[in-house]
Amino acid sequence: MDHDEAVEIVTKYMAAWNEADGARRNALLEQCWADGGIYVDPGVELAGRDALAQHIAKMQAGRPGARVEFMSGVDVHHRVLRFLWRLVRADKTFGDTSIDFGEIGRDGRLIKIIGFFGAAAPMRQ
Numbered sequence: 013m014d015h016d017e018a019v020e021i022v023t024k025y026m027a028a029w030n031e032a033d034g035a036r037r038n039a040l041l042e043q044c045w046a047d048g049g050i051y052v053d054p055g056v057e058l059a060g061r062d063a064l065a066q067h068i069a070k071m072q073a074g075r076p077g078a079r080v081e082f083m084s085g086v087d088v089h090h091r092v093l094r095f096l097w098r099l100v101r102a103d104k105t106f107g108d109t110s111i112d113f114g115e116i117g118r119d120g121r122l123i124k125i126i127g128f129f130g131a132a133a134p135m136r137q
Contacts, residue, residue: 025041034065041065109130
């Protein structure tokens with residue numbers, strides 16, 4: 013998989029997070045998320061496209077009018093990727109910049125996303 017293909021997959025993934033219409037969101041996820049894809053962030057761990065679609069809908073319901081946007085390009089090597097993003101609330105205020113790491117399967121769709129919210133933890137003294 014080349015860099016441009018990885019960027020296209022991640023762009024569709026981010027678009028799914030911003031899509032309010034369930035049918036259009038599911039169509040985007042069909043293109044970019046593997047059937048058994050695993051999603052993990054500090055508050056949730058789930059598997060499967062349907063579970064991710066339901067999670068996105070729940071997040072949208074809790075944050076009406078919010079969207080996510082890229083804060084970096086997509087780094088990719090050996091089917092592994094990372095990118096920065098942030099939440100843009102309906103009132104145009106921003107959440108912290110967060111980072112996602114992912115893996116693209118042999119079929120060209122995401123098989124795993126691991127998300128971290130906000131800045132990295134400070135070093136212990």
